[in-house]
Amino acid sequence: MFNFRDITIGKKVGLGFGVITLILMGVVLLTIQQVRTMEKITKRVVDVRTPTAHASLMMLNGINHSLASLRGWILLGDPKFMAERSIAWEQQIIPSLKLVLGLAPNWTDSENKTRLKSIEEETNKLKAVQQKIEDIAQTPENSPAQKILFNQAEPLEKSIVATVSEMIKLGVNGNMTLKNKRLIEILANIETTISLALERADEFLLSGREEFKKESLENWKKNAENMKALKKNENNLSKAQLKYFESLQRELNQFGPLLEEIIRIRSGEEWNHANHLLKIEAAPVAFRIKELLNEMTTIQEQLLENDVEEISSKTHFLIVLLVALFVSAALISGILSANISHSISDPLLEICKLADELAHGNYNEKRLPVTSGNELGTLSQSFNQLLDRLQKEKPEKKE
Numbered sequence: 001m002f003n004f005r006d007i008t009i010g011k012k013v014g015l016g017f018g019v020i021t022l023i024l025m026g027v028v029l030l031t032i033q034q035v036r037t038m039e040k041i042t043k044r045v046v047d048v049r050t051p052t053a054h055a056s057l058m059m060l061n062g063i064n065h066s067l068a069s070l071r072g073w074i075l076l077g078d079p080k081f082m083a084e085r086s087i088a089w090e091q092q093i094i095p096s097l098k099l100v101l102g103l104a105p106n107w108t109d110s111e112n113k114t115r116l117k118s119i120e121e122e123t124n125k126l127k128a129v130q131q132k133i134e135d136i137a138q139t140p141e142n143s144p145a146q147k148i149l150f151n152q153a154e155p156l157e158k159s160i161v162a163t164v165s166e167m168i169k170l171g172v173n174g175n176m177t178l179k180n181k182r183l184i185e186i187l188a189n190i191e192t193t194i195s196l197a198l199e200r201a202d203e204f205l206l207s208g209r210e211e212f213k214k215e216s217l218e219n220w221k222k223n224a225e226n227m228k229a230l231k232k233n234e235n236n237l238s239k240a241q242l243k244y245f246e247s248l249q250r251e252l253n254q255f256g257p258l259l260e261e262i263i264r265i266r267s268g269e270e271w272n273h274a275n276h277l278l279k280i281e282a283a284p285v286a287f288r289i290k291e292l293l294n295e296m297t298t299i300q301e302q303l304l305e306n307d308v309e310e311i312s313s314k315t316h317f318l319i320v321l322l323v324a325l326f327v328s329a330a331l332i333s334g335i336l337s338a339n340i341s342h343s344i345s346d347p348l349l350e351i352c353k354l355a356d357e358l359a360h361g362n363y364n365e366k367r368l369p370v371t372s373g374n375e376l377g378t379l380s381q382s383f384n385q386l387l388d389r390l391q392k393e394k395p396e397k398k399e
Contacts, residue, residue, distance in 0.1 A: 016336045023329040027322065034318040041307050041314075048106045049304040055096040055103070056297045062092025063126070063286050070130055070282070074137045074274045082134060089127065097123060109299055115292045122289045129281045137274035144273075145205055145265035149198075153258045157198045160251045164191040167237075167244045179236045186230045190248075193223035194255070201259055205266050213263055220259055227252060347380060354387075 065088035072081035097120065104116050140147045164187050171184045200216035203209070230245070237245055270276045350369065370380045 016333075016340050019336055020329070020333055023325065023332065027325045027329070030321060030325070031318065034314055034321070038311050038314050038318075041311050044106070045304060045307045045311075048103055049300055049307060052100060052103050052107070053297055053300045053304065055099040056293050056300070058092055059096035059100070060290060060293050060297075062088045062096060063289060065092060066126075066130060067282070067286055070133060070278065073134060074272075074278065077138045085130065085134065093123065093127075109303065112296050112299055115296050119289055119292045119296075122285050122292070126282060126285045126289065129277060129285065133274045133277045133282060136277075142273045143205075143271065145262045145271050148258055148262055148265075149202060149205060153198060153201075153255065153262060156251055156255050156258065157194060160194050160248065160255060161191055163244050163248045163251065164188075164194075167241050167248070170238060170241050170244075179233065183230070183233055183236055183241075186226055186233065189226045190223055190230065193219045193226060194252075197223060197259060201262050205262060205271075208266065213267070216259070216263065220256065223252070347377075351379065 066085050069081045069085035069088060072078065073085065100116060101120070104113055107113055136142045140151075168184055168187050168191075171180055171187065197216050197219035200212045200219060204212035204216060227249075234242070234245065265271050269279075370377050370384070
């Protein structure tokens with residue numbers, strides 16, 4: 001059976017140092033393990049969580065930047081907005097998307113990886129539709145109503161006004177009878193109403209205000225009434241005026257549908273193709289990307305908070321562990337040192353006391369207790385044997 005007292009002094013001292021060394025090794029190993037775990041989490045925060053959140057935010061800003069620049073190009077046609085949109089893609093959206101794609105393999109959330117695939121697809125769609133909008137925005141095809149106005153309605157209106165003016169000149173050069181004056185008045189009204197109808201249509205095209213649309217249609221209606229009045233007085237027209245009258249009728253028959261088409265297109269949603277594409281294609285795609293980015297960022301921020309909490313928790317645990325190990329090591333070391341010192345010092349003190357007794361000639365009765373089988377126990381036995389021999393030899397010398 002193991003008995004601590006029987007262990008030799010060297011082994012006891014070695015055992016004490018060994019136990020202390022093992023405790024220190026345990027403390028160091030546990031500390032290293034905890035520090036490595038915290039280092040891993042910190043590295044994940046620094047190399048994955050934070051860059052992902054930053055890249056997502058940069059991409060979101062880039063999308064907003066590109067949309068704002070595209071609207072500026074549609075409205076103002078200034079080339080600097082095209083340059084701004086290009087910068088948003090080259091310096092914000094594309095680099096941030098590449099960064100996120102590079103970080104994705106290290107993500108711990110599988111749903112975010114799925115979201116990233118959707119973001120990549122939607123980003124390619126957004127880039128294509130923005131380019132389509134930019135290409136068409138400042139072309140005549142972007143505003144079909146404006147194209148009709150400039151290419152067909154305005155030249156036809158000028159021709160109508162010129163025709164009416166020639167008829168008025170012919171009337172003024174003729175006999176200024178009451179009927180002739182009435183014809184000139186009708187022709188002047190036709191010239192005024194046709195000009196006002198187109199002018200108000202142009203203003204409606206630019207502003208979209210309903211009052212301009214209403215005024216344009218009212219003037220066109222008045223023009224039709226004036227033409228009916230002119231038709232009734234056709235017999236009062238001269239031969240030269242009749243030729244212009246036929247031309248006027250043809251031109252007005254062409255002008256009416258053009259005016260109605262301009263108003264119809266401007267009254268609908270597709271009067272400006274770039275704006276319409278921005279509304280039905282670009283904006284919804286951008287909104288979907290923003291939603292996905294916001295969801296992804298929210299999850300990354302939550303994971304970041306979890307990692308920070310884990311680091312804090314492990315740091316607290318490490319502090320508590322070190323304190324506990326320090327206290328345990330102190331207690332164990334104290335107990336071992338006390339046992340070792342007592343197992344060595346107590347027998348030596350007994351030997352010293354007995355030696356002192358022996359020096360004073362008192363060695364008849366006292367003997368050292370043998371409590372161990374180590375060097376001190378052997379020393380106690382030898383000392384006792386010496387006392388026994390001295391006690392036997394003393395009577396012999398007296399005889």
